[in-house]
């Protein structure tokens with residue numbers, strides 16, 4: 001019998017409903033006490049001194065770069081194997097995104113290519129903890145410190161992930177999270193900035209609230225990028241459930257990998273030593289010697305009710321916007337090859353053992 005297994009599904013219970021109801025009854029809907037306590041809880045969880053809640057992960061990146069004073073003409077290095085926000089947050093500053101290639105095994109930015117792409121104009125480096133696996137932070141930190149550039153962690157996909165015992169989001173100068181509906185924890189839409197640098201946190205707070213230092217005293221140009229109380233209330237509840245959600249993702253990933261290893265030409269995700277990979281996505285490589293093309297395999301799985309997705313089919317520099325900005329000559333060979341090979345399978349906490357057996361049975365049938 002065909003099952004329907006979505007690639008992602010938010011996981012809410014009575015606790016979120018109660019929290020939302022409480023907010024509605026309180027009458028305080030814009031940023032208020034729930035947002036403050038969510039910030040405090042999140043900072044504690046991550047092991048960062050400060051957390052600033054914002055409207056979404058894209059804005060978290062935008063505000064982080066503004067707080068760091070990234071200016072027009074500055075260069076910022078990131079990976080093109082990502083969601084487009086990773087490049088666009090640099091464009092928002094009228095700065096220049098410079099794309100370094102990835103390690104095709106981990107999908108994370110390759111520190112040796114980063115080192116090659118640094119120029120006198122480079123002001124920041126944004127590693128993305130792709131699919132929930134931390135980037136090689138020791139090597140990246142060393143480069144950033146040596147070249148005196150800012151290290152911004154894009155932890156949009158890595159809530160609860162760890163690198164050598166340290167939580168993603170507590171390692172660089174500043175870090176950005178997303179609470180979009182498909183993420184390991186969600187608030188509907190939402191984002192968080194974490195940092196140990198008081199000045200950066202204060203600057204971020206000004207930027208997201210019209211540059212206001214005291215009621216109706218506006219010191220700098222700012223925006224309204226504040227999180228709502230409804231989002232914060234949901235976020236607080238989800239944060240309490242995050243470790244449990246992540247354990248289930250890790251368990252599902254283990255079961256999937258032990259089955260998938262048997263299929264010639266399908267490579268399960270590689271997990272580095274010394275990291276906690278929290279499997280925001282479970283991404284296999286469909287190698288050249290697999291019996292079907294990646295897109296044909298995706299269609300076969302989808303026909304049988306297995307939710308699949310390609311994260312990501314196009315390097316950011318090949319998007320129309322970037323071609324028009326003059327990125328036509330940019331090439332990152334590992335990124336391009338990876339875009340042709342990857343396929344994401346359902347791994348979220350609502351996927352159960354029966355779903356996994358079904359996914360593996362379907363793979364057996366088509367492989």
Ligand SMILES: Cc1ncc(COP(=O)(O)O)c(C=O)c1O
Pocket residue numbers: 056057058059082083085086128154156157177178179180190191
């Ligand atoms: C790596 C990465 N960075 C940034 C973002 C942007 O987050 P949001 O969708 O909350 O704006 C996302 C979201 O999908 C992401 O995956």
